Structure formats: structure tokens, C-alpha cells
Amino acid sequence: MRVPREAYQLAGVSLLALAAASTLQISGAEACSAIASGAGTTVGSGISAETTFETTSVTVECSTTGNVQDVGGVFTTGFAGYKGQANDSSTVIVNDYDGNGDDIVSIFGGILDNSTPTPVISGLPPVTSSATTSLQSAEGTLELFGGNDRFEMSYGDLSGDPFAPNVDANLDAGAGDDTVIIQAGSIHDIDLGDGVDSVVISGSGTQVGNVTGGIGDDLISVGILEVEEGVFFSEPIVGIISGGEGGDTITIGGGNVEAVDAGAGDDQVSIGGNTAIELDIDGEAGNDTITVSGNATIGGSIFGNDGNDTVNIDGGTVGTTISPGIVDLAGGADIFNMTAGHVTGSVFGEGGGNTYTVSGGTVDGSIYAGSQDDSVSISGNASVGIDPGEGGEGTDSVGLEDGDDTFDMTGGTLAGAVSGGAGNDVITLRGGTINSFLEGNDGNDQILVSGGVLAGEVTGDVGDDLIVISGGAIGSSVSGGAGFDNVSVTGGTITGGIDAEHVHLSGGTIGGNITGLGPDTLVIDGIGAVDPLNLSDGVLFSGTGANGTITGTDLAAGGKSQNFTGFDNFSSDNSTLRFSGGTQGINHLNLGSGSTLFINGNVTMPGSIIATNSLIDMTNGVAGDVLTLGGLTLNGASIGLDINQQTSQSDQLIADAFSATGANTIIVNLLGTPQFAEPTDIPLIVSTNGPVTGTFSVAGVPGTPGSLFTYAIVTGPNGSVFLRATPVNFGIAAAPTSATNAGAVAVAIEALYGINRDALDADLHLSPASGSGMVPVSESFGVFASGQFAHTEHDGYNISGGGLNGSGPSFDANDFSAAISLDFNAAKHFQFDNEYGLNIGVFAGYASTDVNLGAFRGFDAIGEGTNKAGLFGGYALFRKDYNYALVSASGFIGGSDVTNGVLGTTGSYDTKGYAVTASVGHIFKLGERTRFDLRGGLLGVSFRGDPYKDSGGNEFGKSKLSFGAIKLEPGIYGDYTLSNGMVISPYARGELQQRFGYKNTTEIDTREIDFNDADFSAALSTGFNLKMSAATTVNGEVRGKVSSDSSTIGAKLGLKIAF
Incomplete structure (x- = not known):
């Protein structure tokens, strides 16, 4: 069937509006026509023939056409028969028709009321008399009687405009599988009667009273019209829909419905679109499915009633803010699903093992699961509120109530709590938010x-x-x-x-x-x-007769502490604990292999400690902590103690009973300013019940000042244990000062030799690329400047004194120096330069060194130091042909800052020193571009550092470094002009040096420490000078130096500027 164009063009137009828009004329003519269908049986012939006609169905059509609206009377599909003669004088008998055939009633416009004659029946055998018959009239009800009847209402045509029909009566479809289609107009109540009936009500102006399905699996549809062109939604007005007995399907896609009562049977109720249900939806008895979606509104509540019902809320609203609506599943194993929408009240399961799945939407009230084994799942963006109850004291968003229930939440929000109720419940929270508590209630939950x-x-x-x-x-x-x-x-x-x-x-x-702990109850480990x-920090473990174990866990990490009370036993395996003062209530504490107990402050434990292959660490940077025990048993254990030599204080262990077996170790953490002058005795362990026995070894904490001493256990009064600390390894504490001094001397000497080489190059043109570095400022005077960066790495000195004889820490130095020189050409000035050369120069400059000492003997870094000094001095160069003699002297005055990684201190001191050199040499010309320089001479150095006290109060005396040396320095030089006009002069230079009178000493606490390496050394340097312009020369060099017990490698980059 095709939908009339007007059926959707006039959506939302009321009957009154249509009437007002039309020129309505009402006539007294019959609005309806009726045609009977059937068969006649003739007996005899001629005038003796008798024809009997049996009606099997009636088709009634009421329509409006033209500009006149006809009115018809309310009828039934039955009529009374008649008897008469045909034209041939034979007898015609039309039997009564009871209306129980498959009748069709179609109303296209028109009006039916109780005061107008009913339609005349056509299609019957004619008679000569004027006898006619009409459909039986009905008082207020249009009756279709039995049979599979079809009833339709849709628009007619009045003066070219659609006109909706008006049936001022009820419709009784009677027994049979009837079909009712209401697309327009108005009608009172519809009773589908028994049978598998179907009613489709659509049209936004359509008004229908109550709809009753009767017995049978009925289909009731409101607000939805499905045709070839598609599915059309409208908003008819319908009264109460009652499905009656049977598995009914009620689908409402729009409009206004007073209420829905599905009736007995397994019914399907779907409410969607913009439907408005003014009152309740009631599934009645049976396994019903009720679905609310779209923007539908339910003014009342939803009742599942008896049976295993399913309620799906996929949109819409149940109830109002003023009058909240509930979902009451009632008895049976019910299912509640909610993906969207809004329930303004609560959801009740009552009896049955119910299932709730809420993944979206909002329930303003609570979910009460029911009294049996229920399941509740909350996920997505679902939101459940709180039903305050009659007394206003409700707290639950989900009340599982009695039964062995299951609750699972992965998302959404609960405004209130989750309560398990009686029963062995399983409650799982995997996501979402619960804004109150979670409680299992009675049962093993x-x-x-x-x-x-x-x-x-x-x-x-x-x-x-x-x-x-x-x-x-x-x-x-x-x-x-x-x-x-x-x-x-x-x-x-x-x-x-x-x-x-x-x-x-x-x-x-x-x-x-x-x-609340009891026996055998506390387990701490990393499993799972x-x-x-x-x-x-400070967590309390408490119980009554409690026992506990900890395995592979660092509870003391970050300095956190623990407290115990009410424990019989506690065992630690490869774990850490920390007691920070107070009394610990453990009768027996077993420290197993790899465990550490940290003690901060004064701790009392009336019980005993058994320490096996474990550590009791009392080191916290403060001497004087006391651990008082009922008993102490050591077996291959270690004890870490803070000791202050200056105050003769230490951490102490006091035990009523003490025993030690195996090899036990006392680890000393030395605090304050170490005393290197003489041994000191300090009390450690006090036994109040007899002497302390056992085997102990003592060592300082590696990488701390405590490792600079050796220790011995000494028995004191009452058998107590004292510690004797003897300084033996403190020589490395002076290494930062010594290395800084060595770096300061090295950079000063290298700066002096650099000035010497510049003077030789300028006068003897040893290296053409650098020989023009001097710029004359007059006939007899010239000026040149140079600077260089260098990095050297040293294997370290041999240390003797301070209890240490052996190799010291390696170190590296980053050096910088810059100087400006004024050269006076005396030979030229006094006019004997044709035969001799004599140049006299003075210079001034700056030198710095930054020294870093690496890890050594457990220390991550021995220290670092810097020295910054001013340079000044002079030289004299005499030559005849390619023979020359050069003498020079330099003084350097500055200061050093040192960081001592051994003592953890810093300090500063002033420095001063001088160096003198004397060299003679001869230059051999090997070719046009190569020269060989054979040079030898003497070097003398003296350097002093003033006494100082570091930030820890350690007294460092004066330090000094001095020596003399004989040197032989052969070298070969070349020069080459590059294609860009620059001149590069590569060179290689050797050095053989024999020192004498070497002294490198530093004092600490009046004890002198010597630093030494081999006197004879050999070095090889290779590099280049690159003359980039008339005033600028860049030079680079790599140098290696070896001796019998050390090696040095370095590199430098320099710049010479003439101005």
C-alpha cells in the first residue's frame, strides 16, 4: 500500500485545524457503501425456481470526495436478509449475514455517528419489490464480529484537501486474526478481540482511545508507518494500550500514550522516538521484554511483574523530577540493561537471580539487586545516585541484598556506596568512581x-x-x-x-x-x-601474639622507618627495616641472610635480636645512638656504627644477654674532623650480664674517612668492647692539594717554555710559519702574544707517608695560559747584529689549571682543585750564526681552591713559585724546507702553598714542590706553503729529562705526605704551526711522556697574535 502524500505532509496538524481550514458542507447522503460478497444456490426452474444467497463477507467503504462531507451511521458488518421475486417471478431468498466473515472496512474521510442510517448493502440478488437491506446499526460500537477482518482509516479528499475521518464510536474487531490500520482521524476505543491481531496507528493528528489486544499474540504499533518509500514516524494520541493474554508485541515510535499494560504472556514492548507515556508500563505476568530508547518519556514507572523479564533502557526518561519513576522487575530471574537514558527513581530486583548491566545513562536513585544470587555490572559512563529511602538515610548506590551476589565495575560513577548484603558476595572494582564506601556485609565475601x-x-x-x-x-x-x-x-x-x-x-x-594482626599473619614480599x-614513614604494625615475615623487600628505602607492637616473632630475609627511636614490641627478631636493620636514635626492644649474615646499621651521621636489647646473638653479622674521634662518642649496643659466633664485622663510619696524630679508644658494645665474647673484625666504611684508619677491638671494664682507631691510610687525603700544586707548576712551566720557543722562532726563524709572529713596533722593539689550551692525563704519583706507601689516584688537568711579550733587539740597537744576535724580553700573563682526581680505594672521587696565577718574567737570547744560548726566569703568584672527596671538605690557600731555565743549542739546515734543532739545558722550579684549615676543621700545613732537571730536546721542523697562501710548519720534538732534588710534599695534621714519581722521563711531541695571516698563527700539539712508574698524555691548541 502506498502512503498518501497528505499522511506525512500534515504531520502535526490537528483535526480542528483541518476543519477550520476547509469549507465544510455536510449532507444527509449516505457516506458509506457496503458490498456483500457470497454465492447463490438455485433450485428448480422457471417461476418455480428458488435462489438462495449466502453472504461470506462484506466490504464497506466510507469516503469523502468533492466538496460535500457525508455522514454515516455506526454499523456492524452483519445485516438481515429478505425474500422476494426476481423479474422472472422466481423466488429470491437472501439469508441473514452474522458478520463472521473476513470483512473489510475502509474509511477515507467521512463521519460516522449514532444518529445516521447505516449503509445499504449492494451486490445482493435483485427483487421486483423495492426491498433493500442495510448493515445493522450499532449503539456506540462499530462491530466486525468474527473472521479475519481488516479495518482501515485514512484521509479522504474534501475540495482537494485531505480530510481525516471521524468515527464517533468504539471498534470491536471480534474474534479472528484481525488487522486494524489507523493513519488519520479519530476513533474511540479499539478492542481487537481474540486472535492474532494487528493494529497500526500513525499520523500526527490521529486520536485513538484505549487499545485492547485480547487473547492472542497481538501486534500493536503506534507512531510508525512502514511503506515502500521508507519508515515514517508520527505522533498520534492513544489512550491505554492493553496487550491482553498472549505473546504480544507493542511498538511505540512516537506520539502520546496514556499507559501500557502488556498483559499476561511473553510480551515485547518497545518505546522509542519522541513517545510520551503519561503513566506506567506494566509487563504483567510472563517473560516480558521492555525496551525504552530515543527521547521517549515515561511519566510513571516500569513494572516487570511476574516472570523472567528483561528491561532495556537505551535512552529516554522514566519518571519525572517531581514524581520519580522506578523500574520494578518484581519476581523472576530478571535482566536489566541500560546503555543510555535516565531513570529518575530506583531499580528494584525483588526476588529471583537478577542480572544488571549498566554501561551508560543515569539512575538518580539506587539499584537494589534482589534477594537471591544477583549479578550487577557497571561500566562506561553510567551514573547511579542514591535512594535516600523513607527516612532519608540511604547510603547505597548499589545494594546487592541477600544471596551470593556478584558486582563488577569497570567505569562510570556511583554517588553512594556498594553493599553486599547477606551472602557470599564477590565485589570487583576495576574502574570508575565510587563516591562512598564498599562493604561486603554478612558472609564470606x-x-x-x-x-x-x-x-x-x-x-x-x-x-x-x-x-x-x-x-x-x-x-x-x-x-x-x-x-x-x-x-x-x-x-x-x-x-x-x-x-x-x-x-x-x-x-x-x-x-x-x-x-588487628593475629598469629602467622603478616607477610611482606614482592610476589605478584x-x-x-x-x-x-613510621608505619605501625600491631596485633596480638602476631607473627610476621619480610622477604626481599627494602622497607627502609628513602629513610622510612617502621614500628612494631604485639609481635611474638618477626623474621627478615634479604630485606631492610628501620627503627627510629622508641620501643619496639617484638619478642624475637630474626635478621636473616642479606638483611639490614637501620637504627636511628635511641631504640629499646625488650626482646632479642638474632642476626645471621646480616647487618645492624646504626650509621646516620650522628654518634651517640643507643640500641638497648633484651638479648643479642650475632652469627657472621655486621654492625655499622657512627664514631666521633674528637668527642670519643660512638653508637652503642646494650644487651642483657650477648653472644657471638662466626666472623662478625664492625663497620666504622668516622664523623667530624679525623684525628691523624695518634690512636683513640671509643666504647662500642656494653653487656650487662657478663663479658662480650666472639670474633670481630673492624673496618671503616669504604669511600669514607673511616677507611683511613685501621681498627682493633679492645676489651674494657666489665668485659665491654672498645674500638681502637689508628690512622694508617690518610695519605690520599692530601692528594687533591698535591695534584693541584703539580698542575699549577706544569701550566706555568709550559707557558714559560712557550715564550722561549716564540723568542727562538722569531729570531732564528726555526719555524717559518711562526717565525713572523713578532710585530716590530720600532727598529729595536717587537711585541707578540700567545695563548693555549691543554689537556693532560696523569697516572698518579706514588704516595709515601700517612700510613700509605704505593700508587696514588690518577688525575687529569685542563690548562689555559696566555702571555704578551716585549722583545728588545739589543744587537740591532747597538749595531753588532751583523755578527751576533742578542734579544732581551720581558713578559706577563695568566695561567690556570683545573684538576680532577678519579675514583680510588672505594672513594667515588678523591677530589678536585683549581689554581689561578699571574705570570711575569724575562729572557735573554744570544746567538752566533746557528748557535744560540737562552736563559729565562718566571714568577707565578696565585691561589688554589680544592674540594677534598676523601674528607668531604673544601679549602683555599695562596700559592707562589718561580722557574728558571738555561739552554744552548744548534740549528742544522737539512734542506730548503727542513731544519733540525739540537737543544739542551737546565730547569729549576720552586713552588709553595700556604697552610690552611678546610671546612671540616682539618689542618693542612704548608705544601711545596721543587726540583732541578737536565733536559735534552732534539727536534725537526719543516714548512710548506699551501695553495691558499697559508704556511704550515709541522714538527716533531723529543725530550729526555733527568730530575734531581725532587720534592712534592703536603702536610695534614702535622704529618708530612710525600708524592713522587720517577726522576727520569722521556717525552715525544708532535704538532704544527699554521700561519693563517700576517698577524695570526694557530698551533696544535699532542704530547706523550713516560717514566718507569707513570705516564702522561696531553694535547693543546694555541693561538699567536701579532699586534
Whole structure:
């Protein structure tokens, strides 16, 4: 069937508006026509023939055409028969028709009322008499009687405009599989009667009273019209829809419906679009499915009633703010699904094992699961509020109520709590937010939290509960409640503490204390950890007759401490603990292999400690901490103690009973300013019940000042243990000063030799690329300047004194020097330069060195130092042909800053020194571009550093470095002109040096430390001078130096500028 164009063009236009828009004329003519269908049977012939006609169905059509609106009377599909004669005088008998055929009634416009004659029947055998028959009239009800009837209402045509029909009566379709289609107009109540009936009501101006399905699997559709052109939605007005008995399908896609009562049977009710249900939806008895979607509004509530019902909320609104609507699933194993929409009240499961899946939408009230084994799932962006109840004291968003229930939440928000009710419940929080608490209530419950946010606490309540926290955030505490409860934490965050008989901690963050512990209950390890274990500083573990173990866990990380009370036994295996003052309530503490107990402050433990292959570490930078015990047993254990030599204070162990077996170690952390002058005795262990026995070895903490001493155990009064500290290894404490002095001397000597080489190059043209570096300022005077960066690495000196004889730490130095020289050509000035050369020069400059000493004997870095000094001096160069003699002298005055990595201190001191050189040599010309220089001479150096006191109060005396040396320096030079006009002069130079009178000493605490290396050394340097312009020369050099016990390698880059 094709939908009339007007059916969707006039959507939303009321009947009154249509009437007002038309020129309405009403006539007294019949608005309806009726045609009977059937068959006649003739007996006899001629005038003796008798024809009997049986009607099988009636087709009625009421229509409006032209400009006149006809009115018809309300009828039934039955009529009374008649008897008469045909034209041939034979007898015609038309039997009565009871209306129980497959009748069709089509109303296209027109009006039916109770005061107008009913349609005349056509299609019957004619008679000569004027006898006619009409459809039976009906008082207020248009009756179709039995049969598979079809009833239609749609627009007619009045003066070219659509006109909707008006049936001022009810419709009774009667028994049979009837079809009712209402596309326009108005009609009172519709009773489909028994049978598999179908009613489709559409059209935005359509008005229908109540619709009753009767017995049978009926189809009732409102606001939806499906035709070839597509699906069209409209908004008719309908009264109460009652499905009656049978598996009815009620689909409402738009319009206004007073209420829906699906009736008994397994019904399907779908409410969507912009539908408005003024009152309730009631599934009645049977396994019903009720679905609300789109923008539908349910003014009342939804009732599933008896049966295993399913309610789907995929959109729309149930109830109003003023009058909240509920979803009451009632008895049966019901299913509630919600993906969108809004329920203004609560959802009730009552009896049955119900299933709730809420992945979207909003429930303003709560979800009460029911009294049997229910399942609730919250996910997505679902939101569930709180039903305050009659007393206004409601707290739950989800009440699982009685039964062994299951709750799972992966997303969404709950404004209130989740309560398990009686039964063995499983409650899982994997995501989303619960803005209150989570409680298992009565029964042996399981509460599993792996994600999400819980604002309140987790409580198991009555029963033997299991609580597992592996993720998420809990804003309060976790409590097992009454019963023997197990709490396991592998990840997540608990703002508060934990109260349970058995607690297993392997990960996660816990902000409060661990309380309520019983025997064999506390286990701390890393098994199954999702996040690192992070307990609060000062956390309290408390219980009654409690026992505990910790395995492979660093509880003392970050300086955090723990406290214990009510423990019989506690065992540690490869783990750390820290006690920071106070009394610890452990009767027996077993420190197993690889474990460490840190002690800060004064700690009392009336019980005993058994330390096996473990460490009791009392080092915290403050001497005087006391650990008082009921008993102490050491077996291959170590004890770390803070010791202050100056005050003769140390950390102490006091025990009523003491025993030691195996090889035990005392590790000394030396505090304050070390005393290197003489040994000191300090009390360590006090036994109040007999002498301390056992084997002990003592060592300083590697990489600390304590390692600069050797230690011995000395028995004191009452058998107590004293520690005797003897300084033996403190020589390396002077290494930063010595290395800084060596660097200062090296850069000053190299700067002096650099000036000497510039003077030789300028006068003897040894290296053409640099020989023009001097710029004359007059006939007898010239000026040149130079600067260089250098980096050297040294294997280190041999140290003797201060209890150490052997190789010291290696070091490297970054050097910089710059100088300006004024050269006086005396030979030219006094006019004897034809035979001799004599140049006299003075210079001034700056030199600095930055020295770093590497790791050594457990110290990450021995230290570092810088020296900055001013240079000044002069030279004299005499030559005849290619023979020459050169003498020079330089003074350098400055200051050093040192950082001592051994003592952890800093210091500063002034320095001064001088160097003198004397050299003779001859230059051999090997070719046009090569020369060989054979040079030898003497070097003398003297350097002094003033005494100083470092930041730790350590007294450093004067330091000095002095020596003389004989040197032989052969070298070969060349020069080449590049294509760009620059001149490059590569060279290679050797050096053989024999020192004599070498002295490199530093004093600490009146003890002198010597630093030395071999007197004879050999060096090889290779480099180049690149003359880039008349005034600028760049030079680079790599130098290696070796001796019998050390080696040095260095590189430098220099710049010479003439001006």
C-alpha cells in the first residue's frame, strides 16, 4: 500500500485545524457503501425456481470526495436478509449475514455517528419489490464480529484537501486474526478481540482511545508507518494500550500514550522516538521484554511483574523530577540493561537471580539487586545516585541484598556506596568512581580492587572475607571486619591503613598503619607486585601474639622507618627495616641472610635480636645512638656504627644477654674532623650480664674517612668492647692539594717554555710559519702574544707517608695560559747584529689549571682543585750564526681552591713559585724546507702553598714542590706553503729529562705526605704551526711522556697574535 502524500505532509496538524481550514458542507447522503460478497444456490426452474444467497463477507467503504462531507451511521458488518421475486417471478431468498466473515472496512474521510442510517448493502440478488437491506446499526460500537477482518482509516479528499475521518464510536474487531490500520482521524476505543491481531496507528493528528489486544499474540504499533518509500514516524494520541493474554508485541515510535499494560504472556514492548507515556508500563505476568530508547518519556514507572523479564533502557526518561519513576522487575530471574537514558527513581530486583548491566545513562536513585544470587555490572559512563529511602538515610548506590551476589565495575560513577548484603558476595572494582564506601556485609565475601577510585573505605564486615587490592585508589582504610579476614595488597593506593587478621603486602602505596594482626599473619614480599611497595614513614604494625615475615623487600628505602607492637616473632630475609627511636614490641627478631636493620636514635626492644649474615646499621651521621636489647646473638653479622674521634662518642649496643659466633664485622663510619696524630679508644658494645665474647673484625666504611684508619677491638671494664682507631691510610687525603700544586707548576712551566720557543722562532726563524709572529713596533722593539689550551692525563704519583706507601689516584688537568711579550733587539740597537744576535724580553700573563682526581680505594672521587696565577718574567737570547744560548726566569703568584672527596671538605690557600731555565743549542739546515734543532739545558722550579684549615676543621700545613732537571730536546721542523697562501710548519720534538732534588710534599695534621714519581722521563711531541695571516698563527700539539712508574698524555691548541 502506498502512503498518501497528505499522511506525512500534515504531520502535526490537528483535526480542528483541518476543519477550520476547509469549507465544510455536510449532507444527509449516505457516506458509506457496503458490498456483500457470497454465492447463490438455485433450485428448480422457471417461476418455480428458488435462489438462495449466502453472504461470506462484506466490504464497506466510507469516503469523502468533492466538496460535500457525508455522514454515516455506526454499523456492524452483519445485516438481515429478505425474500422476494426476481423479474422472472422466481423466488429470491437472501439469508441473514452474522458478520463472521473476513470483512473489510475502509474509511477515507467521512463521519460516522449514532444518529445516521447505516449503509445499504449492494451486490445482493435483485427483487421486483423495492426491498433493500442495510448493515445493522450499532449503539456506540462499530462491530466486525468474527473472521479475519481488516479495518482501515485514512484521509479522504474534501475540495482537494485531505480530510481525516471521524468515527464517533468504539471498534470491536471480534474474534479472528484481525488487522486494524489507523493513519488519520479519530476513533474511540479499539478492542481487537481474540486472535492474532494487528493494529497500526500513525499520523500526527490521529486520536485513538484505549487499545485492547485480547487473547492472542497481538501486534500493536503506534507512531510508525512502514511503506515502500521508507519508515515514517508520527505522533498520534492513544489512550491505554492493553496487550491482553498472549505473546504480544507493542511498538511505540512516537506520539502520546496514556499507559501500557502488556498483559499476561511473553510480551515485547518497545518505546522509542519522541513517545510520551503519561503513566506506567506494566509487563504483567510472563517473560516480558521492555525496551525504552530515543527521547521517549515515561511519566510513571516500569513494572516487570511476574516472570523472567528483561528491561532495556537505551535512552529516554522514566519518571519525572517531581514524581520519580522506578523500574520494578518484581519476581523472576530478571535482566536489566541500560546503555543510555535516565531513570529518575530506583531499580528494584525483588526476588529471583537478577542480572544488571549498566554501561551508560543515569539512575538518580539506587539499584537494589534482589534477594537471591544477583549479578550487577557497571561500566562506561553510567551514573547511579542514591535512594535516600523513607527516612532519608540511604547510603547505597548499589545494594546487592541477600544471596551470593556478584558486582563488577569497570567505569562510570556511583554517588553512594556498594553493599553486599547477606551472602557470599564477590565485589570487583576495576574502574570508575565510587563516591562512598564498599562493604561486603554478612558472609564470606571477596572484594577485589584493581582499578578505579573509591572515596571511602573497604570493609569486609561479618564473615571470613578475602580482600585483594592490586590497583586503583582507595580514599580511606581497608578493614576485614568481624571474622578471620585476609587482605592482600599488590598495587594501587590506600590512603588509610589496613585492619585484618592476615595481611600480605607486596606492592602498592599504604598511607596508614597495619593493625588487628593475629598469629602467622603478616607477610611482606614482592610476589605478584603490580606497583612498588610504599608504606608511610613510621608505619605501625600491631596485633596480638602476631607473627610476621619480610622477604626481599627494602622497607627502609628513602629513610622510612617502621614500628612494631604485639609481635611474638618477626623474621627478615634479604630485606631492610628501620627503627627510629622508641620501643619496639617484638619478642624475637630474626635478621636473616642479606638483611639490614637501620637504627636511628635511641631504640629499646625488650626482646632479642638474632642476626645471621646480616647487618645492624646504626650509621646516620650522628654518634651517640643507643640500641638497648633484651638479648643479642650475632652469627657472621655486621654492625655499622657512627664514631666521633674528637668527642670519643660512638653508637652503642646494650644487651642483657650477648653472644657471638662466626666472623662478625664492625663497620666504622668516622664523623667530624679525623684525628691523624695518634690512636683513640671509643666504647662500642656494653653487656650487662657478663663479658662480650666472639670474633670481630673492624673496618671503616669504604669511600669514607673511616677507611683511613685501621681498627682493633679492645676489651674494657666489665668485659665491654672498645674500638681502637689508628690512622694508617690518610695519605690520599692530601692528594687533591698535591695534584693541584703539580698542575699549577706544569701550566706555568709550559707557558714559560712557550715564550722561549716564540723568542727562538722569531729570531732564528726555526719555524717559518711562526717565525713572523713578532710585530716590530720600532727598529729595536717587537711585541707578540700567545695563548693555549691543554689537556693532560696523569697516572698518579706514588704516595709515601700517612700510613700509605704505593700508587696514588690518577688525575687529569685542563690548562689555559696566555702571555704578551716585549722583545728588545739589543744587537740591532747597538749595531753588532751583523755578527751576533742578542734579544732581551720581558713578559706577563695568566695561567690556570683545573684538576680532577678519579675514583680510588672505594672513594667515588678523591677530589678536585683549581689554581689561578699571574705570570711575569724575562729572557735573554744570544746567538752566533746557528748557535744560540737562552736563559729565562718566571714568577707565578696565585691561589688554589680544592674540594677534598676523601674528607668531604673544601679549602683555599695562596700559592707562589718561580722557574728558571738555561739552554744552548744548534740549528742544522737539512734542506730548503727542513731544519733540525739540537737543544739542551737546565730547569729549576720552586713552588709553595700556604697552610690552611678546610671546612671540616682539618689542618693542612704548608705544601711545596721543587726540583732541578737536565733536559735534552732534539727536534725537526719543516714548512710548506699551501695553495691558499697559508704556511704550515709541522714538527716533531723529543725530550729526555733527568730530575734531581725532587720534592712534592703536603702536610695534614702535622704529618708530612710525600708524592713522587720517577726522576727520569722521556717525552715525544708532535704538532704544527699554521700561519693563517700576517698577524695570526694557530698551533696544535699532542704530547706523550713516560717514566718507569707513570705516564702522561696531553694535547693543546694555541693561538699567536701579532699586534
